[in-house]
Amino acid sequence: MKREIVSKLPKIELHCHLDGSVSVETLLKISKKTKLGLSEDTEQLRKLVTAPENCQNLKDYLTCFDVILSYLQTEEALEMAALDVIEQAARDGISYIELRFAPTQHLEDGLTLVQVVTAVLKGLNAGEVQYGVKSNALLCGMRHDEREKIEEVVQLAKDFQKKGIVAFDLAGDEAAYPPKDFQETLALANQLDIPLTLHAGECGCGKNVADSVTMGATRIGHGIALKDTPEYFELMREKNVLLEMCPTSNFQTKTVDSLADYPFRRFLDENIKVCINTDNRTVSATNLVEEYMKLSDWYQLTYEEMAQLNHYAVDGAFISEEEKAVLHQQLDEQYGKLNEKEIGH
Numbered sequence: 001m002k003r004e005i006v007s008k009l010p011k012i013e014l015h016c017h018l019d020g021s022v023s024v025e026t027l028l029k030i031s032k033k034t035k036l037g038l039s040e041d042t043e044q045l046r047k048l049v050t051a052p053e054n055c056q057n058l059k060d061y062l063t064c065f066d067v068i069l070s071y072l073q074t075e076e077a078l079e080m081a082a083l084d085v086i087e088q089a090a091r092d093g094i095s096y097i098e099l100r101f102a103p104t105q106h107l108e109d110g111l112t113l114v115q116v117v118t119a120v121l122k123g124l125n126a127g128e129v130q131y132g133v134k135s136n137a138l139l140c141g142m143r144h145d146e147r148e149k150i151e152e153v154v155q156l157a158k159d160f161q162k163k164g165i166v167a168f169d170l171a172g173d174e175a176a177y178p179p180k181d182f183q184e185t186l187a188l189a190n191q192l193d194i195p196l197t198l199h200a201g202e203c204g205c206g207k208n209v210a211d212s213v214t215m216g217a218t219r220i221g222h223g224i225a226l227k228d229t230p231e232y233f234e235l236m237r238e239k240n241v242l243l244e245m246c247p248t249s250n251f252q253t254k255t256v257d258s259l260a261d262y263p264f265r266r267f268l269d270e271n272i273k274v275c276i277n278t279d280n281r282t283v284s285a286t287n288l289v290e291e292y293m294k295l296s297d298w299y300q301l302t303y304e305e306m307a308q309l310n311h312y313a314v315d316g317a318f319i320s321e322e323e324k325a326v327l328h329q330q331l332d333e334q335y336g337k338l339n340e341k342e343i344g345h
């Protein structure tokens with residue numbers, strides 16, 4: 001595949017963290033505007049918020065976020081951050097994106113949960129107006145938080161349902177806090193009719209993926225560890241689960257050590273649905289075009305397969321059937337045009 005063509009083709013992204021994706025340039029703008037007095041040296045800051053190629057593990061990778069979060073504690077900062085990620089999405093040729101964030105991580109300077117969510121949604125709406133990229137947001141509960149605090153976020157997702165918040169997720173240290181610890185919380189989300197996508201199988205085991213699906217997740221963040229537990233493949237097919245794979249991030253967090261171990265092709269061959277995402281544009285120093293180019297390098301991914309991955313993403317997106325139909329049609333048209341031109345030769 002060619003980068004300039006991949007850039008222009010319409011794409012859907014479902015797994016992108018607001019904090020991990022806000023650009024260094026915008027962090028600096030935030031610092032100046034809100035007189036935070038934090039680091040104003042671009043390269044120094046970039047170093048602090050970019051994960052090294054060789055993190056020891058997921059926990060290592062997550063430390064970059066502490067620096068970023070110190071910038072994202074005001075309404076203005078959150079709005080600017082959300083708008084910034086939409087601008088990046090537009091550059092990537094994204095037509096629809098689901099951006100996720102953990103509201104409890106933005107309360108240090110006195111914001112309320114409602115103020116946090118409202119500010120992010122304001123930034124997303126501004127992004128749609130300015131860049132024409134449609135978006136919704138997902139709320140993450142942090143695994144290390146107390147149960148009451150996480151359930152407050154579930155309730156918050158309910159309060160903002162149909163106002164831009166479309167699902168709930170569990171993020172953070174999966175190894176220390178496996179999905180089975182959250183049975184009651186997830187039951188509450190199910191009871192409130194809030195769709196679930198859960199981080200699982202990123203550093204833990206395949207059983208975490210199966211447990212998450214059994215507890216109601218229709219999508220899984222990463223799901224890489226599933227590769228070692230083929231006994232759960234049938235469950236994934238039966239429940240029509242979508243795995244949100246994030247190639248660059250998956251290598252950084254040591255989910256796999258070698259390309260031969262990365263289960264992208266294997267999952268597709270097993271008829272397990274996957275889609276491609278950045279996870280964290282800034283922390284992982286990537287963008288969505290780059291992720292597809294990696295797949296092109298590694299697996300000789302074709303435009304046809306890229307179209308299929310995006311159709312899977314649309315199927316799994318937390319939007320109405322009507323909205324899905326519009327996106328499917330856009331993909332058919334744009335990738336179809338390409339087929340006439342490219343594959344004809």
Ligand SMILES: [Zn+2]
Binds near residue numbers: 015017199221279
């Ligand atoms: Zn993630």
